[in-house]
Amino acid sequence: MGYTLQYYDLVLAGIFGSLAAGVLVGHLTPIALTTSLVVFSFLAAGVMGHGLFINGPVDEAADLTNEVDALN
Template identity: 75%
Template sequence: MGYTWQYYDLVLAGIFGSLAAGVLVGQFTAVQPTTAIVGFSFVAAAVMGHGLFVNGPVDQPTDLTDEVDALN
């Protein structure tokens, strides 16, 4: 049985892809590298925001109040 892609795998790929695109745009176009990387980092931040707040890693908001036994 092979590996199945999960949502958070795609989030990580989206973050990497957007930052890599910023580097490539900065290197191979007339856009300044710092401008391209900063611009594409906003895309990465949007992907992270979606992964954290729109489709968060909890099932219910009440899951956020559960204590973590491993840290006690």
């Protein structure tokens, strides 16, 4: 049985891809590297925000109120 891509694998790839794109744009265009990294970092933050708040790692909102026994 092989590994299948999950949503959070794509989130991690999106974060890496946006930062890598910022580096490439900074090196291959007249746009300053720091400027392109800042702009593409906002894109990475948007991908992270979607992974955390829009499509969070819980099945339903009631899961957030359950106590965690492993920490006690």
